[in-house]
Amino acid sequence: MFDLLGIPPQALFGQLLLGLINGSFYAMLSLGLAIIFGLLNIINFTHGAQYMMGAFVAWMLLNYLGIPYWGALILVPVIVGATGVVIERLLISRLYHLDHLYGLLLTFGLALIITGLFRNQYGISGLPYGMPSQLAGGQNLGFMFLPNYRGWVVLVSLVVCLGTWFVIEKTRLGAYLRAATENPTMVGAFGINVPRLITLTYGFGVALAAFAGVLAAPIYAVNPNMGADLIIVVFAVVVIGGMGSILGSIVTGFGLGLIEGLTRVFYPEGSAVVIFVIMAIVLLVKPAGLFGRAA
Amino acid sequence: MADAALAAKPAAPPAVTPLLRVEGLQGWYGESHVLHGVNFEVGEGEVVTLLGRNGAGKTTTLKAVMGILSKRSGSVAFGGRETIRLPSRAIARMGIAYCPEERAIFSSLSVEENLMLPPEVRPGGLSVAQVFELFPNLKERLSSQGTKLSGGEQQMLAIGRILRTGARLLLLDEPTEGLAPVIVQQIGRTIARLKDEGFTIVLVEQNFHFAASVADRHYVVEQGRVIDTIPNGELNANIDKLHAYLGV
Numbered sequence: 001m002f003d004l005l006g007i008p009p010q011a012l013f014g015q016l017l018l019g020l021i022n023g024s025f026y027a028m029l030s031l032g033l034a035i036i037f038g039l040l041n042i043i044n045f046t047h048g049a050q051y052m053m054g055a056f057v058a059w060m061l062l063n064y065l066g067i068p069y070w071g072a073l074i075l076v077p078v079i080v081g082a083t084g085v086v087i088e089r090l091l092i093s094r095l096y097h098l099d100h101l102y103g104l105l106l107t108f109g110l111a112l113i114i115t116g117l118f119r120n121q122y123g124i125s126g127l128p129y130g131m132p133s134q135l136a137g138g139q140n141l142g143f144m145f146l147p148n149y150r151g152w153v154v155l156v157s158l159v160v161c162l163g164t165w166f167v168i169e170k171t172r173l174g175a176y177l178r179a180a181t182e183n184p185t186m187v188g189a190f191g192i193n194v195p196r197l198i199t200l201t202y203g204f205g206v207a208l209a210a211f212a213g214v215l216a217a218p219i220y221a222v223n224p225n226m227g228a229d230l231i232i233v234v235f236a237v238v239v240i241g242g243m244g245s246i247l248g249s250i251v252t253g254f255g256l257g258l259i260e261g262l263t264r265v266f267y268p269e270g271s272a273v274v275i276f277v278i279m280a281i282v283l284l285v286k287p288a289g290l291f292g293r294a295a
Numbered sequence: 296m297a298d299a300a301l302a303a304k305p306a307a308p309p310a311v312t313p314l315l316r317v318e319g320l321q322g323w324y325g326e327s328h329v330l331h332g333v334n335f336e337v338g339e340g341e342v343v344t345l346l347g348r349n350g351a352g353k354t355t356t357l358k359a360v361m362g363i364l365s366k367r368s369g370s371v372a373f374g375g376r377e378t379i380r381l382p383s384r385a386i387a388r389m390g391i392a393y394c395p396e397e398r399a400i401f402s403s404l405s406v407e408e409n410l411m412l413p414p415e416v417r418p419g420g421l422s423v424a425q426v427f428e429l430f431p432n433l434k435e436r437l438s439s440q441g442t443k444l445s446g447g448e449q450q451m452l453a454i455g456r457i458l459r460t461g462a463r464l465l466l467l468d469e470p471t472e473g474l475a476p477v478i479v480q481q482i483g484r485t486i487a488r489l490k491d492e493g494f495t496i497v498l499v500e501q502n503f504h505f506a507a508s509v510a511d512r513h514y515v516v517e518q519g520r521v522i523d524t525i526p527n528g529e530l531n532a533n534i535d536k537l538h539a540y541l542g543v
Contacts, residue, residue: 178401188387189392190384190392190414191388191416192414
């Protein structure tokens, strides 16, 4: 078959697919972070731990209760989202009148506690989580082999991201959310329950992370450190896209996943740092991020 | 007897239970004590103004009534119900709506979304068609970004969106500030029309010629207190006093 710049197409497209998969997780996680940051003004450092909790709760549902993947896909976001609601009501809501730094410290501390608890209970070697049988196997596309599950991950995360974007940008609820992000006092003075809106928003952002965790479980091993490894890259994605920008976080998430994949083909040594190099350049040229509005 | 008293002293507020009664209202911005016991009343269907110099506490009074001044004490009764301890969302649900001086049009919302944002709190608000009848400009710009409108159009949007909600008492903070005379006239006609429709309005104004053209009564605010009450009919007789109050 044909070669591109001396790279066999199997390798190129394989890496692009891998990039797209990573991009799916970047997009879902940075989207949740962006929504939470927009309304709560808190950088949710617990996000990685909540993604990890998603994978673990899926594993627990399967191993303790016999609930398979498809049930977990629905139940896990609800369960982990509910823990987010409790965390917001009990802890985070007490910090809104303080500097952002306190929210960051609190959520960072929570991430350490949650990760530590899981590490204590389950160790760090990782637990296997089987792929749903309906999505086993793959398609030969001629130029590459596409495993069904990976195609599913890209597809479903695109749908979830675009669905979230639609709700925020095009519905009445989304208008409340955007308005409360700009001026919560005024939205409250219209009779809207802003504290409840904030709680539900945090719960939704956490549920999104947990959903990503379930999607990740069959691909990566279920491991207490899986969130910590990913979240640093996701923060870089958020910075590049622009804090609080919804569409920006989606486009940047998928885009950077692809760029990372391409780098792995053409300059493998740089693939681990390419996102951070881009982040540094974006910070120098456009500090508000590619899609962010200057403060 | 009562009639004679009223005739002799027409400045007295209406004898019936006022829609809004503010008594001994104190308010703080952080540590700074801004309101030192504000007293005034507004009857159903009345338009009253709060006049006074910059920094007298007029805007703060509106914010305290609306419940968005977090530290406040004293009494604010709306329709006989005390609101001083309620959050602003509960006060809004009782039928009070606020149009702030800075208009607070949301830049991430279109004109239509801005207009439709405040939920209906009671039946009896204006329909969207009636809002467009008052402010035809808005209809042309529905899909524009809210903050892309001119200052006058933003003011119309800020007033229009609270007319839909069914609120009976409107708190309008300097609706004419910085607007061209022709727009000021349009806002004035709108306020007169709203009064005809039975809305009760508290208006904060610096422009007292405008205030005189729309209001039933004027409360003069100075250093966080209401220091005088002037019925609109006696404005001319009190013009020197008022000039002294306002420093014009």
